[in-house]
Amino acid sequence: MTSNESPVRIGIIGAGLIGHRHIQHVVEEPRCILSGVVTRTLKAKELVENAGATHYTEIDTFLKESDAEAVIIATPNDTHASIGIQCTRAGLHMLVEKPIDSDLKAAAGLIEAAEKAGVKLLIGHHRRFNPYIEAAKKILDEEKLGQIAAVNVLWTVLKPPSYFNVTWRREPGGGPILINLIHDMDNLRYLFGDIERIYAESSSAIRGFVVEDTAVITIRFRSGVLGCITTSDAVASPYNFESATAENPLIYSIAPDCYRIFGTKATLNFPEMTLWRYTGEGEQGWGDPISNERIGVVRTVPLVNQLRHFCDVIRHNTSPRCSGEEGLKTLEATMGVIESMHNGAPVMFKKAH
Amino acid sequence: MATNSQKSDGRVRLASIGVGMIGHVHAKIAAGLNECEYVAICDTDPDQERMAQGYGVRFYTDYKEMIKKETLDGVIVSLPNELHEPVGTACAEAGLHIFMEKPITSTIAEADKLINSTQRNNVHLLIAHHRRFNPMVVATRKMIRSGELGDLVGVSILWCMYKPSEYFVAGPWRRQKGGGPILINTIHEIDNLRFFYGEIERVYAEVSNKTRRFEVEDTVSISLRFTDGTLASILMSDAAPSLWGYECTMGENPHFYPTKGNIYHFLGTKASLTFPGMTKVYYADPSKAGWQHPITREQLNIKSADPYPDQLKHFCKVINGEETPRTSGEDARKTLIATLAVHESGMTGKPIQIDYT
Structure with missing residues (x-):
């Protein structure tokens, strides 16, 4: 069981420019723990290993093996919804980088899937x-x-x-x-x-x-x-x-x-x-x-503020400042x-x- | 050609028709100008006789009587918009050169009628888009047209000020259609854009009256395309206390509290210019041009000045054949067409392709 104050175990999917910044912030933030990173080639190997997190090259393996309860999805825009829907099946809460997706229908599908699965969805409009x-x-x-x-x-x-x-x-x-x-x-x-x-x-x-x-x-x-x-x-x-x-x-x-x-x-x-x-x-x-x-x-730092908010959404039932619906409307x-x-x-x- | 009166000293004989707020500004200048002999004032308000006495000129309440009795070269007409055409046409028929307050008229049909009658009677028509005589406006136009900013790509215009309620009490027509x-x-901003850069091809406007709840709009947002594809936007509101309005920032008129704020941003491929801050920004080293590099700010030394005396001197020179009108009837007609298109777009919710024919 997780208590309201236990650190949120977060996995990160995608370790490009923005994904890498998320890795850093998750490692530094006391309110969460980096449990895994999914990416083909990991540049921040040392950072991830020192944090005690696992490096995965495949999403499926991560979903099967990781103890993560939440993910940050920082993959190319047109994959946000499909990867997000996969994560809802594993019951993971999500912070999806902006835009919610590049396709409106796919985005609507993600919102619906998150609702059905009863997981939290926060869109990363960090401004x-x-x-x-x-x-x-x-x-x-x-x-x-x-x-x-x-x-x-x-x-x-x-x-x-x-x-x-x-x-x-x-x-x-x-x-x-x-x-x-x-x-x-x-x-x-x-x-x-x-x-x-x-x-x-x-x-x-x-x-x-x-x-x-x-x-x-x-x-x-x-x-x-x-x-x-x-x-x-x-x-x-x-x-x-x-x-x-x-x-x-x-x-x-x-x-x-x-x-x-x-x-x-x-x-x-x-x-x-x-x-x-x-x-x-x-x-x-x-x-x-x-x-x-x-x-x-x-x-x-906006990304740090956003990460703490993500923890609040998961642990304290705070409503997401940028919900899936909001992200969709902006798109x-x-x-x-x-x-x-x-x-x-x-x-x-x-x-x- | 109009009957030239006492031209031996090169001084033209002028009279005013209408000496309200702006008419008084012209009258005061005319009374002290070397280039003209100011002879008479006409206003339907008999109390204005005191103003005429103050300037030592004759006073009339009927302009027809005035143009019949006085020997004049030109008239300064500052009347409500709907009187521009009938009074202007009557003056043209009398062979008088006309300095007409802006807008040229309130409709295109009236503008055509007035322009035709000035052409038929071979008199000049100068429309008082006075901003074209501010040295800062003139210098900016020169910078843009000379390519100092590179290609002009976009222009952002703000005109947001708070009109006090007495403005609407003094002129109830200002609340109505x-x-x-x-x-x-906004007509001033449209005329400035045309003067700065060129012809407008298409406009789109959203209008709102939700703040004052009058019949007329109080807030307008405009997207605008020039014929060469350069784009501009105008945001205006007369219900918002702000720094950003031409009259307040330019100090042309002491009636407005002077503020500092950049009302125009001219955006070019080589440089951008704020107005009236007159800060030019550019990448000093073309090989290091781009958002990751330091950008150079240069403060230009160009000052604003009262445009009204120069405008009236220009009218005198136009009468003497030394200059051609900086804002002709045809030119002001185009400004009116583009301005009416903004209004039409706001009413219909559709972009308007502008037809100047």
Whole structure:
């Protein structure tokens, strides 16, 4: 029997770039134990062996032999659902890397299987655990901005030519919408809820690849909030989430403009975390002084926060911050952007599944 | 050609029709300008006679009477939008050059009528898209068009400010159809985009009135495509207290509290530019260009300045045949067409392919 406080025994499937980071965090985190890693070639052999964990090359063997009660699935996107469904049969709780899968139907199948098996499913949209996003969410929940009217997003970078040496990054599905913007889409959904309608204009004029390099997107949320996104991976620009929050050590950071959230009482400049509002007496407006308050944020590591949350979900029945359903809706919304840019028409989303 | 009056000293004779908020700005400048002789003011509000007395000019409440009695070269027309066409046409028929507040008119049919009558009567028509006279706007246009940013790929525009309730009390029409921020405020952003870069091909807009609950929109999100495929987005709200609105950041008008905030991001293959912060960012070493490399920030020394006096001086030069209108009737008509397309898209929920014919 496991008690509420006993460490969670976690297996990791897939040890690529992100999988390797999970291995490290699971080993370091006192609330869990690394019980096994499934991967063909293990680069972090020493780390895994020192942790007393077993290296498997086949998922089947891992499922049969390991004492793991939960897994982190960090395999290529199009295998997430099928591997996840295998794990549900073994009764394992799951943290599935984002996106939930590359296919909507497969993703829905995973959600259903997890429900039937009675296992927990958490999708790894780790930005929901980014301290800046956590702080923004708190500010919105406390209604410090009043009623939200609109949100503006910039995700603009220059990917170097070498990035495109890999063929799939030049082809449909490999562009900045499904690879990068999905993060911002999940942030937006986390902060502003479900999307009602989406429209996108795109261009591939700069690189001339099949895949888009630039897009502008107009969003209507079900709450009536309007969103506006400008994104490009072909411009000399530091205006994006990673640069602004210094979240990714591989991307150069100068902390510039990224999101702006507009409410009836105040505006939040993110991730500078300044709240701008009128503090004068009586009716105020565009002719009056506007002043700011800086909200302090303590830097923490999103993947570590997410791992601890995963332990809470398993041991304390905490509800997943990004459920399978949520992960599916973010994937749907992101694919809606692609659909709209191809059809030249807005895409509507149905109410709840 | 219009009857040239006292042109021996090169000074043109001007009068104002309408001296409300913006009309007064023009009147004040005209009264002190060397390039013109300011002779009269017309306004339907008899109380404005005091303003005329202050500037030492004659006062009328009927513009038809004024253009009949006075010897004029040109008129400054600052009236409600729906009066632009009838008053403009009457002035053109009288052979007067016209400096018309923006928008050119409230409908395309009216714009066509006004443009035709100015052509028929061989008078110039200058539309007061005054931002085109701000040196910062002019310098930015030059940077973009000269290729200093490389290919322009995208533009992000913010116009978010909080209109106080007195704005809607003073002008109840601002709550009703035709008086919303798309036609009053977004039109400036559309004209700026056209002036900065080029012609707009397609627009899509989501509009909302959920914050103020007026008949007109209070918040708008726009996706926009130029004819060469360059993309732009505009987010605007007149119900959100914020730093990011042209009037507040540019200091053109003391009525607005001055703020610092970048309202435009111009994104290019070689460099990006914030406006009005005028920070240019780029990779100094082209062999080390990409998201993993340090990016250089350069602070440009380009300042904003009051565009209104230069605009009126330009009108005087246009009358004298020394310059051609920076914003002609045809040009302003295109800005109006694109702006009305934004409105139409917001109403129908469909992208609008823009037809300028």
